[in-house]
Each structure stands twice: as C-alpha cells, then as structure tokens.
Amino acid sequence: MLVGVTDTAGRLLSLLSLLQMPREWPGSELARRLDVSPRTIRRDVDRLRELGYPVEATMGADGGYRLVAGTAMPPLLLDDEEAVAIAVGLRTAARQAVAGIEEASVRAMAKLEQVLPSRLRRRVAALGAATVPVVLGADGVTVDPEHLTTLASAIANRERLRFRYSAADGAETRRHVEPLHLVPSGRRWYLVAFDPERDDWRFFRVDRMTALTPTGARFPPRALPADDPATYLAEHMLSRAPTYAAVATVRLPARDVRARFPGMTVEVVDERTCRVSDLGDTVEYLAFHLLQLGCEFEVHEPPELVAHLRELHGRIGRAVGSG
Amino acid sequence: MLVGVTDTAGRLLSLLSLLQMPREWPGSELARRLDVSPRTIRRDVDRLRELGYPVEATMGADGGYRLVAGTAMPPLLLDDEEAVAIAVGLRTAARQAVAGIEEASVRAMAKLEQVLPSRLRRRVAALGAATVPVVLGADGVTVDPEHLTTLASAIANRERLRFRYSAADGAETRRHVEPLHLVPSGRRWYLVAFDPERDDWRFFRVDRMTALTPTGARFPPRALPADDPATYLAEHMLSRAPTYAAVATVRLPARDVRARFPGMTVEVVDERTCRVSDLGDTVEYLAFHLLQLGCEFEVHEPPELVAHLRELHGRIGRAVGSG
DNA sequence: CGATTGCGGACAACTCCCGTCCTCTATTCG
DNA sequence: CGAATAGAGGACGGGAGTTGTCCGCAATCG
Helix, strand or coil: CCCCHHHHHHHHHHHHHHHCCCCCCCHHHHHHHHCCCHHHHHHHHHHHHHHHCCEEEECCCEEEEECCCCCCCCCCCCCCCHHHHHHHHHHHHHHHCCCCCHHHHHHHHHHHHHCCCCHHHHHHHHHHHHHHCCCCCCCCCCHHHHHHHHHHHHHHHHHHEEEEEEECCCCCEEEEEEEEEEEEECCCEEEEECCCCCCCCEEEEEEEEECCCCCCEEECCCCCCCCCCCHHHHHHHCCCCCCEEEEEEEECCCCHHHHHCCEEEEEEECCCCCEEEEEEECCHHHHHHHCCCCEEEEEEHHHHHHHHHHHHHHHHHHHHHHC | CCCCHHHHHEEEEHHHHHHHCCCECHHHHHHHHCCCCHHHHHHHHHHHHCCCCCEEEEECCCCCEEEEECCCCHHHHHCHHHHHHHHHHHHHHHHHHCCCCHHHHHHHHHHHHHEEEEEEEHHHHHHHHHCCCCCCCCCCCCCCHHHHHHHHHHHCCCCCCEEEEEECCEEEEEEEEEEEEEECCCCCCEEEEEECCCCCEEEEEEEHHHEEEEEECCCCCCCCCCCCHHHHHHHHCCCCCCCCCEEECCCCCHHHHHHHHCCCCHHHHHHCEEEEEEEEEHHHHHHHHHHHHCCEEEEEEEHHHHHHHHHHHHHHHHCCCCC
C-alpha cells in the first residue's frame, strides 16, 4: 500500500475492492487494513454511498459492510485470475456469437485487452489455444477473438489498417483501409471500411482477413452513405449465408427436448414423441443437434440435411467396419 | 455528474472510465468533460500513475492520454451492455469448464453477480436461457451457473444452505448443510459441506442439487479434516468419472488436424494421413470430435467408442431410412 | 518554423480531511 | 433482561491536500 499524496482517493478504491469480495467486513478490520481510524472508514463508506455505490451495513454483533447491487455498475476490481477468467469467457462467448450482445462483447474485450497486463495476456493466449474450440459451425470458420479486438480498437482510434484478404474465389489481395464499423451477422463478422485505393466502401469478412496490422496513421471521420451500418450491410450483401430449418420427429417427450434445447421449437405428437424445428446455418450443426438428443429420430426437412446424414452414415460405417 | 463533497475521488473514477475507452483524449477535452482546469487533469493523471495505472501520453499536436497495459489490473468501468456481455460470457465459459480457471470463473461470477443491478440481472437471465447450451458432455448434465454463484456466495458468507438432493440411485432427500468449498472435477462441480444432521462431511454433485436456498443463518468456521478440499474429495470419491482416450487414423494431413483441434496429439503417418489421440470424459464427446474432422477415419481405441459409433450408425440409418 | 500538446514548478486561497471525543441505535448471545 | 458488539453520526481543531492561475519548457507534426 502506498501512502502519501494520493491517499484518500486510493483508499476509496481499495475499500471498493475489499467490499466487492463476497463477504462482510467489520469496520474495525477495514480500519486496520487501510490504516486509518474507524471513523474515517465510516466517512469513506458515506463517500461511496454518495457516489452511488450501495454499501449495505448490518448492525449488531457479527455485522459489517458489504457492497450490494444498486442502480449503477461499480468499477470492477479484479484479481489476476478473475481477469483471465473473464477474458477467456468473453473469447468463448464471442466465438459462439451470443445473439444480441455481440458488439458489447467485443467492446468489453477491447477494453479489457487494452489494460490487461502482459503476463496475464500470455496466460489468456495459452488458455485460449488449449481450449477446445467447440466449432459446431463445421465449415471450420472460427473468428479469432484477437482480430475482433484489434479491429475494434482500430475503429475507435480511427487508425488505418493493413491486412491481407482472401476473397471468396480464393484470390488474395493486400488492403489498406479506413475501418468504420464491425457488424455481426449470424455467426460471421463483417468489417465495414472505406478503401481509398478503390475510393469506395467495402465489406470484409473478418475470418478471411489475415496479417492484420494497424498502421498507426489516423484518418479523418468519414460518413457512411447510410444511417445504420447493419442495414447498409444487409442491403449490399447480395449473397447472404443460407440458413437451414430442420424438421424432424423425435422419440423423446417434448418436455425433455425443451429442457435440453431451449432454442428448438417443439410440438407434442404423443407422450413419448414430438416434432421439432431447429434453425442453423449449416447442416453439420443441425445434424449434431439431432444426434445430441440421444434418441431415435426421423428427418423430414431439408433434403441437404438428409444428404449430410447419409454421408455421415457412410463415414461412420467405414470407420468402424460395419458398413 | 454529481458535484460536491466526493468530488475528487469521483472525478478520478470518471477519468479512469474515460481513459479506458479505446481512444485518446486530449487533456483539454478531459478538462471540459470533467469541468475542471487542464492543470487539474494533469494532476489527476499523476495521481492515477502514482496509484499504479499506466496512463500514456502522446505529445505533439493530435496527442492525448490513454490507459495502457501495466502491471496491475485497473478497476474496470463497464457500461450496462458490457457488464451483461461479461456475465453471459462467464456463464458460457463456466458451462464448458475451461481447464484451470474454473474457480476463478466462479469467483468472478460471484463478484459480478453481487453488484449487478437487477435490471441487468434480468437481461442476463433472459440471454442465458436463450443461449443454446452446447452440451457436448452428452449425458445431458449441465451445471447451472446460477447455482454456482449462489453456492459461492453462501460459502463466502458462511450461510447455511437448504436444498433437495437426488442421489445416484434416484432417491431424493432434503438437506440443510454448512457449505465449505466448491471443487471442480472434470466437467462436474462438487460441493464440500458439513451436514449437521448426519454430523459428518458430505460431497454433493452440484448438478444434482435443486431448490437451493441460502437460509441466511450464519455458522461458525469448521475445519475440514484435510489440508486441501480437492485432495480430500479425490481421496473420498471412490467412483471417479472415467476418462477415455481415443486413438484413430484419419485421412487428413496432420497440419490440418493440428490447426483445427489444438487439443489432439497428432502423429504423421503419411502426407495425407495421420494418427490422432484425443482425450475426453465421454465417448459422445470423442465421437463428435472425430466426426467434426469431416474426413474418413478409422477408430482403434477404445472399444466403448466403437460401440457408441455403431449405435450412432444404426440411429442415423433408421433416421434417414437407409439402414 | 509555428502550432499544438503534454509537463511541471510556484503560489495563494480555500477546502477537506482526519483523529479524537461523544452519544445513540440495532442486534445477538448468555 | 443486560452485556457486548457494530454501525451512525455530530462537534471540533489542526493540519494537509486541492484547485486555479501563471509561467517557461519539451516534444511532436505539418
């Protein structure tokens, strides 16, 4: 603990940190820890309350202070391991693209990344690599969370960006653009950027970008010829990723299916059978979902899914020598 | 912005919050925003630096301040959406039990949960329900992250806990215990607790607990008859979850396998073939992994995996009517 | 070169902060 | 019921910190 000029503000932060642990602290102990009188602790608690952080106190013997949920988020004071856990959590969540909070996830990642000490960054990288990517979108496309944070901070800093891009036809080009916005779409991420060499706006699929390097050069703000980047993307992307809707009859009570896959829509057929519809952007994903039910089933739609299952059937048969 | 007694500490927090955004702030703008003179901003920056937070400044026109990575984690100042994103990320990560940081994840969840405003809590709950649980441990066992945070804070607060427990044989009992520790083991979580009614220590699988309610009653600390809860658990749990090691030959270049599944150990057989070993605690998990490779393969070990694949083969055959 | 930005010393007026009193209330335990 | 413990908060005085203003200096960019 450093003592000196920045005493009182620093002490408030330490206090906040202590109160954030899931336990109660008697004022006397806080006073000992922070090396001030109990009266000052009471005053500090008042100060925190004035700042909007609800510090709750329980009276009587065995009482104490603790921080409870209020109306505003207090600053989170994390220890090393918790910071790593959050970073890893955000990465896995970003890979799965949880609906509706993609941008917020990336913002939080960028924020954390910016201040994460390098030793922790190494641990996060190691864990991220060790973590088995649960890539259900079996086209093998995984967005690198690292790229997302790099892009997010380049956008926020209005820094020019250099990278290599593999177009859909496999042709690789070098780009040097002014990034404006990151847009999630389904399981993919797109970068909306202005390309000065082509003097026009372009979209880039993040998973097709490699060798990302922010150049450090700033560029002046430029207005997109549309109100919202997401709608602009939707209007200009002619080839959208196809979505499949699976329809199947499964030998499992509707209740059980709902419990295990809240995302499927389920209709009761009889006590032990139901009809499910499931959305997914690849047939691989849908096939795995159905197999994970662990019961007999029959697929009605779509034909692509049936074809894929036939393919799997053949492959498994050859794998275990009973085909 | 509130102005008054708690001015300087609050201003430091606001400053920290601004500096955490991924952009640079000129001192003059910070001064305008925080409604103080630029000199005070410089002093505040000094204060933050004395507290150990590395505020970097770039000189020259178009310069400014920003917070960079240092040696200590600064307090994270999150907006609502970022907080929700982090909460959701931690939940999905907890469900997948990323090796090595399970406890830290739960600690971070408990910390966040403790201070999360209720309106955000509702959003997190809604998103958590909507998120498709990617349950690869196909025994259908998923740990409820909610339970983990409840348990963590009951332990930290030394609060008695009431719940219903389904034993392995299906018999359901009511329990009222003194929780001591949460221990992760493989994909499962165990609660180590003292059961006063039986006057002995017991283990409970978290996924078998329901109707969890902390009673609020405190209990005095009690020493576990062992140094480390994890080893105690290991010593007293006779039936450990078995782990399977799959060995297979796959028709895919070793390079590609390594790129897609960093967790597998791969030996080159020839240019287009390799031999992989993969660890997992269920055969379902191993089977999905092999199928995700999307190529021909042949399974050598273990027999349980072969049996499971035969079963899948039969099921798929019946599903698409070609068996 | 000049403009812009950060850096930091000096000073004076003012504020606040802290520790030490004190009394009061709420809760738990014996 | 009463003792013990914990928080709440007013009063007060001395000391310390904070702030704005004014200044010259250093670094960077165009």
